[in-house]
Amino acid sequence: MPTSAPAAAHALTDVASSDSTLRRFLHGLPGVDTVGLEARAAALGTRSIKTTAKAYAIDLAISMVDLTTLEGADTPGKVRALGTKAVHPDPTDRTTPTTAAVCVYPDMVAVAKEAVAGSGVKVASVATAFPAGRVALDVKLADVREAVAAGADEIDMVIDRGAFLAGRYMKVYDEIVAVKEACGAARLKVIFETGELSTYDNIRRASWLGMLAGADFIKTSTGKVAVNATPANTLLMLEAVRDFRAQTGIQVGVKPAGGIRTSKDAVKFLVLVNETAGEDWLDNHWFRFGASSLLNDLLMQRQKLATGRYSGPDYVTVD
Amino acid sequence: MSDERLSVFKTYKLYVGGKFPRSESGRVYEVTDSKGQWLANAPLSSRKDARDAVVAARKAFGTWSGATAYNRGQILYRIAEMLEGRRDQFVREVADAEGLSKSKAAAQVAATIDRWVWYAGWTDKIAQVVGGGNPVAGPFFNLSTPEPTGVVAVLAPQESSFLGLVSVVAPVIATGNTAVVVASEKAPLPALCLGEVLATSDLPGGVVNVLSGRTAEIAAPLAAHQDVNAIDLAGADDVLAKELEIAAADNLKRVLRPQPVDYTATPGIERLTAFLETKTVWHPTGSLGASGSSY
Amino acid sequence: MASAFEYAPAPESRSVVDIAPSYGLFIDGEFTEAADGKVFKTVSPSTEEVLSEVAQATAEDVDRAVKAARKAFETWSALPGSERAKYLFRIARIIQERSRELAVLETLDNGKPIKETRDADLPLVAAHFFYYAGWADKLDHAGFGPNPRPLGVAGQVIPWNFPLLMLAWKIAPALATGNTVVLKPAETTPLSALFFADICRQAGLPKGVVNILPGYGDTGAALVGHPDVNKVAFTGSTAVGKEIARTVAGTQKKLTLELGGKGANIVFDDAPIDQAVEGIVTGIFFNQGQVCCAGSRLLVQESIQDELLESLKRRLTTLRLGDPLDKNTDIGAINSAEQLARITALAERGEAEGAERWSPACELPTSGYWFAPTLFTNVTQAHTIARDEIFGPVLSVLTFRTPEEAVAKANNTQYGLSAGIWTEKGSRILAVANKLRAGVVWSNTFNKFDPTSPFGGYKESGFGREGGRHGLEAYLDV
Known part of the structure; x- marks a missing residue:
């Protein structure tokens, strides 16, 4: 098992050279004032995105969706249907962009890969014993390797929240480094399960920890706990990727996941991206929505913009 | 046998910055009793004495306003204790100054001592009476607390040379202000003697500074002084009060206008609150964590 | 943008x-x-x-x-x-x-x-x-x-x-x-x-x-x-x-x-930086800075000056100036030609006295009264723009080395309306708030108002x- 291998050489490479330097660094990050952070997120939520801006935002949001199914009841049929929808979100309008990816369990990667073949839609797979992540590291790594072998373009791992909350940052770091290595060419999304980390200070520390360890994306949640993506925790993570790039030159993506269901919400998140990290992140290579029902709402809004009429659920597909 | 002894006269001096200087002017004026009998020569303070007193009061402000309210209460009570031991002296001074019978003067002195006790008790209570938490409509802890205004010029009442004097000085310093006091013009001796008591009561030098002389002459530079934050016009007549209030506007001093006061009655808190500022401090509270109730 | x-x-x-x-x-x-x-x-x-x-x-x-x-x-x-x-x-x-x-x-x-x-x-x-x-x-x-x-x-x-x-x-x-x-x-x-x-x-x-x-x-x-x-x-x-x-x-x-006022917004090196930046922006650009309690003097601890100013400038580039009726407008018009002239004159004075002027790239409408968000660095207590109330979207940035110095500079004004304190250290908030001679002190926030909360100087x-x-x-x- 590789230990503490620096992910890349940059200004902060030495930060993770030992448990104590890592701890000192993470605890030395500026604090987060809860009320101020949430007020800023709420204020950006009042932006009024109309007409051409709305059309742009909706298409952008569709292109950023990681269309997700993560159920015990997932079957090849269900995943194939999802893949088809990712490639042709609106069968009545072929100008609709494809989603960024479909996101499935490792055992469904091959099916998903086939369903999206040739479309440019990526296949992402949750791994590392998603969502709890409570297995031995070699089991997690095997999970990752299986998904990658099956053709996954992207791996969504969960961090060891228990270790993080116990202050064992190096353990979390080492695991991410190991998973990153197991990913090979696949891009790695690191899920913090922000709802379990509880405080914004923890979310900021986890963000930096993940980026230092080589995450390609930092991701809020599994969608399996009570509190998932919120404007405030996503804003905080956008600040982190912005600051990390300023210090290291390395750009990292952000993926809020869980709880984003309406176009209005999605557009608010894009405003957060636009006014926090900036336009470099307004691209599905750097920002994603982990969602399932969101896509249909985006499609209905898209139809409304095109026709001037309100659409209804019968005019979008239920897959 | 003592009848034959030639008494030792006292040289009355100002009380400034904890010291007893003569007037910078080198001048004195005659103080007489109610029958016109010469009592003593009192220092005739100049503008420069006023300026020195302001400097002393400003210097003392940090320490005095920063002392705990409990400590200020202890010191005010100590002043009462010191006065209690020198009652006879002050009965004599007040009787002479105001032309009162010995028993009436004694009643004035007793009331004056009790006034110090009254204000000694207020130092650590007024903040609770006039301050408090404000239930703002948002995730903020919000607290208003009173703070002393700063350096207060006090024109002591002309008639009530001792009870009136203490009734206007004690509330000013009880809350942490420092004072430049202009004693009653015609009856300054009790005020000058009070300085001697204050000097031995653990009151830091400069917290109370006592000047004697022509009220109008001393008050004018004080009212215009840019480093004086407030002025109590108790000892000014209407014409002087208006002039001083106009001068005081130059740096927006807080002005307490002259008004009829029965100094024998129990005071309210008006003289305490007249020289208090309200500071309101906000701080976010918010939820315990990112997954808290704010979602 | x-x-x-x-x-x-x-x-x-x-x-x-x-x-x-x-x-x-x-x-x-x-x-x-x-x-x-x-x-x-x-x-x-x-x-x-x-x-x-x-x-x-x-x-x-x-x-x-x-x-x-x-x-x-x-x-x-x-x-x-x-x-x-x-x-x-x-x-x-x-x-x-x-x-x-x-x-x-x-x-x-x-x-x-x-x-x-x-x-x-x-x-x-x-x-x-x-x-x-x-x-x-x-x-x-x-x-x-x-x-x-x-x-x-x-x-x-x-x-x-x-x-x-x-x-x-x-x-x-x-x-x-x-x-x-x-x-x-x-x-x-x-x-x-x-x-x-x-x-x-x-x-x-x-x-x-x-x-x-x-x-x-x-x-x-x-x-x-x-x-x-x-x-x-x-x-x-x-x-x-x-x-x-x-x-x-x-x-x-x-x-x-x-x-009037000349509120000091004091940012310590252990401040929650992103929120402090928001607080600085709210403090001086809310209502185009035409606010008596505006945080018009930024007092920043010298050790974090560069990083704070960089964040602040980046944030200012996202401010949207223009039609006040547009729901996305952050900065509206100056209230009158007279006020605009006053702001303009004071800003020019700031430059003339050697302070360094900076504004984000910002197109001003051709009619009406407008002034771009402006900040001045290299400002000292002796500069006019650090002493006079500008009543406009102009921020003067000063530095301090220690809490004592921060308090001394904050209080070094004839005004005493508002002040801000940014630090994650609770005892420092209370100690500094206690020493500031101002009627309203916002700690880790700014420009908050409520009918239940006494306001005045x-x-x-x-x-x-x-x-x-x-x-x-x-x-x-x-």
Whole structure:
């Protein structure tokens, strides 16, 4: 098992050279004032995105969706249907962009890969014993390797929240480094399960920890706990990727996941991206929505913009 | 046998910055009793004495306003204790100054001592009476607390040379202000003697500074002084009060206008609150964590 | 601004407000012309469009209004507090009902963004009336002794930066305590006060209880100097405040003044930086910096100056300046040509005195009064821009090395209205807040207002408090 291998050489490479330097660094990050952070997120939520801006935002949001199914009841049929929808979100309008990816369990990667073949839609797979992540590291790594072998373009791992909350940052770091290595060419999304980390200070520390360890994306949640993506925790993570790039030159993506269901919400998140990290992140290579029902709402809004009429659920597909 | 002894006269001096200087002017004026009998020569303070007193009061402000309210209460009570031991002296001074019978003067002195006790008790209570938490409509802890205004010029009442004097000085310093006091013009001796008591009561030098002389002459530079934050016009007549209030506007001093006061009655808190500022401090509270109730 | 995601115009509809071509004075429940028939124009500062013509009150009109208020005082002060309360509750409710209309009106007449009138001004206006309504029948329990009496006729002069909110701060406590009022709105922003007169009529408020006299400084001077006024309340510049203090000297008029400021926003090296940046922006660019309690001096600990300024500048590039009615506008117009000239002159002075000027790339509209968000670095206590109130979107950045130095610099001003403290260390907040000579201290936040929270200054920022239980005192004979 590789230990503490620096992910890349940059200004902060030495930060993770030992448990104590890592701890000192993470605890030395500026604090987060809860009320101020949430007020800023709420204020950006009042932006009024109309007409051409709305059309742009909706298409952008569709292109950023990681269309997700993560159920015990997932079957090849269900995943194939999802893949088809990712490639042709609106069968009545072929100008609709494809989603960024479909996101499935490792055992469904091959099916998903086939369903999206040739479309440019990526296949992402949750791994590392998603969502709890409570297995031995070699089991997690095997999970990752299986998904990658099956053709996954992207791996969504969960961090060891228990270790993080116990202050064992190096353990979390080492695991991410190991998973990153197991990913090979696949891009790695690191899920913090922000709802379990509880405080914004923890979310900021986890963000930096993940980026230092080589995450390609930092991701809020599994969608399996009570509190998932919120404007405030996503804003905080956008600040982190912005600051990390300023210090290291390395750009990292952000993926809020869980709880984003309406176009209005999605557009608010894009405003957060636009006014926090900036336009470099307004691209599905750097920002994603982990969602399932969101896509249909985006499609209905898209139809409304095109026709001037309100659409209804019968005019979008239920897959 | 003592009848034959030639008494030792006292040289009355100002009380400034904890010291007893003569007037910078080198001048004195005659103080007489109610029958016109010469009592003593009192220092005739100049503008420069006023300026020195302001400097002393400003210097003392940090320490005095920063002392705990409990400590200020202890010191005010100590002043009462010191006065209690020198009652006879002050009965004599007040009787002479105001032309009162010995028993009436004694009643004035007793009331004056009790006034110090009254204000000694207020130092650590007024903040609770006039301050408090404000239930703002948002995730903020919000607290208003009173703070002393700063350096207060006090024109002591002309008639009530001792009870009136203490009734206007004690509330000013009880809350942490420092004072430049202009004693009653015609009856300054009790005020000058009070300085001697204050000097031995653990009151830091400069917290109370006592000047004697022509009220109008001393008050004018004080009212215009840019480093004086407030002025109590108790000892000014209407014409002087208006002039001083106009001068005081130059740096927006807080002005307490002259008004009829029965100094024998129990005071309210008006003289305490007249020289208090309200500071309101906000701080976010918010939820315990990112997954808290704010979602 | 990012070019990929251009926000399309999102203007609030102007049709919700119907501005008449002319307005009279509101005296004794009626709109009337000025005694000499004089009128003045009020323009929209973002376009210079004339919005309406407004009667300009003379000394004679002031006398008429004071007489009406005096007459109304007898019955108004004799009403049971619970009845006065109901009138104020009605007013609060009508303001809530008409808040969109009033927000658009205020934005048109003042030039501030609709985002602010909609989300800050109007909610606070309604809340202020609602708060003081509740006091009207509880004055016996307010800590001023039993049965505290009103003063009589209140003469109130308000500024143009928060026209309706300042009206609320003045009128709500005055009426709750049983006074009647004659109020002069600022000459550049008279309209919302005149709409308020209509709200008083809708609420059935007895005539003469509220009188509105638009006019210039001479109208205000006549009101303040009127012998039958018992209470003077003024919000505005320190220079005028001093003049008023001289005017009322030697009278029995009770006076409260809410004047200028040069608030220090102190950022320590352990601050929550991203929130501090937001607080700095809110502190100086809210309402184009035309706020008496603005955090116009940024005191930053020297050790984090570079990183903080970098963050701040980056943040300033995202500010959206333009049409105040656009819901996405962050920075609106300066209120008047006169104010713009003052800001411009002071900024030029800053440059001339050697401070380094910076503004984000920012296109200013061709008509109207505009000033780009501006910050000055390399500023010291000796610079004019660190001492004089600019009352515009101009931030002066100074540094400090230790907490003692921060406090000393923060207090080194003739003003004492507001201050901000940014640090994650609780004891430092309390220690610094304790030493600051300012009436409102915001720690880890800035420019927060609430009807329950007393507001007002130390030193030359004025005296008396508005808001909260404290705010009652200014209108009671106590």
